[in-house]
Amino acid sequence: MPRVYIVKSADPKIKVAYTVDQAAGPGCPNRREDVLLVQHLLRIAWNDVPNSKGFRPPGETQPLKADGIFGPTTARFIKFFQEEAVRRKANCATDGRVDPVATGKPAGSISGTFYTILAMNSARNNRQLANQDDIALDPMFPGDLRKHFYIDWV
Numbered sequence: 001m002p003r004v005y006i007v008k009s010a011d012p013k014i015k016v017a018y019t020v021d022q023a024a025g026p027g028c029p030n031r032r033e034d035v036l037l038v039q040h041l042l043r044i045a046w047n048d049v050p051n052s053k054g055f056r057p058p059g060e061t062q063p064l065k066a067d068g069i070f071g072p073t074t075a076r077f078i079k080f081f082q083e084e085a086v087r088r089k090a091n092c093a094t095d096g097r098v099d100p101v102a103t104g105k106p107a108g109s110i111s112g113t114f115y116t117i118l119a120m121n122s123a124r125n126n127r128q129l130a131n132q133d134d135i136a137l138d139p140m141f142p143g144d145l146r147k148h149f150y151i152d153w154v
Helices: 032-046 072-086 116-127 143-148
Strands: 002-004 016-021 149-151
Touching: 016 032, 016 116, 032 072, 032 116, 032 143, 072 116
Parallel strands: 002 149
Antiparallel strands: 002 016
């Protein structure tokens, strides 16, 4: 089940981080609730905010549908998000995967790159100032996803 990490951070704007429990992407478990979370974060990243263009793959005219199914459109959105994050100076892997966060570590031990899910959280924090602490306050939040969250302290 997806996790909500309660973060002890020097940055007062960052209080929580949302992460998958199992990886989403090609060849991954792609559990419905993990994919739903990724899709929802990608929907949020789609939006433009002052001084930051949204994460919109070329040719895509609508935000990603959050249906919990990993398919070619979700794969395209993840890959574009990663490539765009790298263009924006985030050290993310561009492998099309969204891996779970190892407690307390911002980068993967194998790739040494910043977790994509944390980059998605950062994009969310830049776009949703009003509901930083509770992602479920977003009107686009998939309603049945909340019951799957597991709260963990970091």
